[in-house]
Amino acid sequence: MADVSLEVLGAWLRGFAAAVAANRDQLTALDSAIGDADHGANLDRGMAAVVTALDARPAADAADLFARTGMALVSNVGGASGPLFGTFFLRIGAALGAATTVSAMELGAALHAGVSGVEVRGKAELGDKTMLDVLVPALDAWDAALDVPDSAPQLRNGAPSAASALSRSCSAAAARAAAAARDATAPLVARKGRASYLGERSVGHIDPGAASTALLFAALADALAE
Known part of the structure; x- marks a missing residue:
């Protein structure tokens, strides 16, 4: 059942880095509407x-892979993104x-351990218009996909193809x-971070942290698909 290799996990991180670089300007544009206009540049x-x-x-x-990832983010990214993404990977x-x-x-x-770390570090809740509004639905979907009755017998018998x-x-x-949850942050009123200063004026804008978190899960799906 242990089918996701260290190489694939590394490919996930590299794929996320490439996705952030490719979407750097878009992430910054989202942040310019309700934040400090630096999310894309910082995360890149x-x-x-x-x-x-x-x-x-x-x-x-x-442990080594994700510790180095988390520490690199904490050390090189300002604002909330570094500590939050860094904590996420460190907990993983x-x-x-x-x-x-x-x-x-x-x-x-x-x-799930990573998400718990983000909850503790960010002190946010669902509906606050943060990356948590993507993390939680994405993990709910992961959990639901785990509960696939047709795959259970093969998995118990250790069939590698079934596990993959x-x-x-x-x-x-x-x-x-994650993609759907990202878009669903637009109608929310921000209750955390700089965006919260805007109150109702934050409505209509996708949260930049939610957007980058959706890229994170897209990169994971791509790495596993390959």
């Missing part, structure tokens, strides 16, 4: 630092530990839910 700088850290040497295990690494391959269930549990299919199904479901 942070993910470039992540890639540099990963290029320095191969990761020994999942702590949950996966010395693993070099993980199952869909194990990766889902690690993602389940990981792909979970990540694709999470990516779809």
Whole structure:
């Protein structure tokens, strides 16, 4: 059942870095409407630092991979994005530990640990118009995809193809839910961060953190699909 390799997890992070770079201006434009107009630039700088850290040497295990990722973000990204994304990845690494391959269930549990870290660090709730409004629905979709009766017998018998299919199904479901949740932040009133200063004027704008979080799940689905 442990079908997601360390290489695939690394490809996820590199894919996220590429997606942030490609969407840097769009993320900054979203942030210019309700924030500091620096989300795209900041996150792009942070993910470039992540890639540099990963290029320095191969990761020994999942804990090493995500610890270096989280620390690179915390050290190189200003504002809320660095601590929040950094905490997310650090918690994933702590949950996966010395693993070099993980199952869909194990990766889902690690993602939940990451989301819990964001909740504690950001002190936000669903509906506050933050990245949490994408993280929670995406993980709900992952959990729902895990509960696939037709796949359960093969998974219990340890069929690798079934486990791989389940990981792909979970990540694709999470990516779809993340994209929908991103768009659903537009009608919300921001209650956290600089956007909260705008009150009702924040309505009609997609939260930039929600947008970058949707890219995160799209990159994971792409890495698993390959």
